[in-house]
Amino acid sequence: MALSPKADSAADNMSGVQHVVLILSGKGGVGKSTVAAQLALALRQAGKKVGILDVDLCGPSIPRMFDVEGHDVHQCPGGWVPVYPDQDQRLALMSIGFLLQARDDAVVWRGPKKNAMIKQFIGDVVWGELDYLIIDTPPGTSDEHISVVENVRQYSPDGAVLVTTPQGVAVGDVRRELTFCRKTKLPVLGVIENMSGFVCPHCTECTNVFSKGGGEALANQFNVPFLGCVPLDPQLTRSLEEGQRFVDAFPTSTAAQAIGRVAQTILQRGEQQENMDTS
Ligand SMILES: Nc1ncnc2c1ncn2[C@@H]1O[C@H](COP(=O)(O)OP(=O)(O)OP(=O)(O)O)[C@@H](O)[C@H]1O
Numbered sequence: 001m002a003l004s005p006k007a008d009s010a011a012d013n014m015s016g017v018q019h020v021v022l023i024l025s026g027k028g029g030v031g032k033s034t035v036a037a038q039l040a041l042a043l044r045q046a047g048k049k050v051g052i053l054d055v056d057l058c059g060p061s062i063p064r065m066f067d068v069e070g071h072d073v074h075q076c077p078g079g080w081v082p083v084y085p086d087q088d089q090r091l092a093l094m095s096i097g098f099l100l101q102a103r104d105d106a107v108v109w110r111g112p113k114k115n116a117m118i119k120q121f122i123g124d125v126v127w128g129e130l131d132y133l134i135i136d137t138p139p140g141t142s143d144e145h146i147s148v149v150e151n152v153r154q155y156s157p158d159g160a161v162l163v164t165t166p167q168g169v170a171v172g173d174v175r176r177e178l179t180f181c182r183k184t185k186l187p188v189l190g191v192i193e194n195m196s197g198f199v200c201p202h203c204t205e206c207t208n209v210f211s212k213g214g215g216e217a218l219a220n221q222f223n224v225p226f227l228g229c230v231p232l233d234p235q236l237t238r239s240l241e242e243g244q245r246f247v248d249a250f251p252t253s254t255a256a257q258a259i260g261r262v263a264q265t266i267l268q269r270g271e272q273q274e275n276m277d278t279s
């Protein structure tokens with residue numbers, strides 16, 4: 001990690017970013033990075049230029065999901081240049097994973113170093129013009145989250161999407177995330193219940209293996225929008241492992257359609273915010 005990005009460039013580098021959306025989850029492994037990646041693709045399908053900032057310092061998975069592991073991050077006079085997996089440059093990625101020497105290197109840092117890295121990540125990436133910046137955060141409500149929220153506050157983020165699974169523990173963890181959002185005054189865009197039902201690989205029928213509806217009940221209880229259920233789809237797992245873009249490759253699948261609806265809700269909220277800003 002020998003890069004030494006330019007300091008004091010935050011205002012410049014974020015000035016072309018229209019909307020900032022954070023993806024949070026109270027617990028690891030509930031599909032936060034999956035949602036971040038597929039949501040970014042769905043927004044791109046809607047014609048938007050999208051960036052993903054992966055600040056999950058201890059478990060960055062965005063490079064693998066886009067099949068760009070091992071890509072080098074270059075520096076320009078303004079800071080770090082994101083990785084563009086496509087020629088049209090309508091998708092921009094930045095992750096700690098690009099800065100680690102080896103694929104399985106672990107980040108063993110104490111809080112202050114992590115916080116400094118997050119600050120640099122938010123300020124020193126040369127995003128250019130972006131309609132949406134999706135920030136994939138680590139699980140929980142740690143120092144890193146406070147750091148992310150503090151550093152994006154000046155850009156008036158649209159808010160946070162909270163990802164949970166139907167099981168009670170994960171839902172309980174999201175309750176803590178909601179409290180975190182309240183305390184840090186981060187708007188909540190809504191709650192997604194991921195891995196909600198199982199899509200049969202043979203007939204694509206969706207069956208509710210676990211109890212369903214915890215995410216929706218929680219959203220109602222906290223008076224925040226429920227953004228929908230995304231089923232556990234083995235094809236989605238496979239696509240992620242192979243670096244394939246699920247929502248592009250399987251647009252009619254139940255999971256891709258569910259993600260598409262979340263994207264539409266986020267776009268509507270974004271438009272409302274733009275209208276309020278101009279009125
Ligand atoms: N709806 C889904 N259908 C099928 N597989 C899924 C779904 N959501 C997530 N997965 C799989 O579950 C695993 C965990 O997902 P992911 O890495 O997105 O979780 P996370 O919450 O970001 O985890 P971490 O705590 O490491 O940040 C991955 O292997 C992913 O492919």
Ligand code: SF4
Nearest residue numbers: 200202203204205207
């Ligand atoms: S979901 Fe049921 S009907 Fe469909 S293939 Fe599986 S077992 Fe058969």
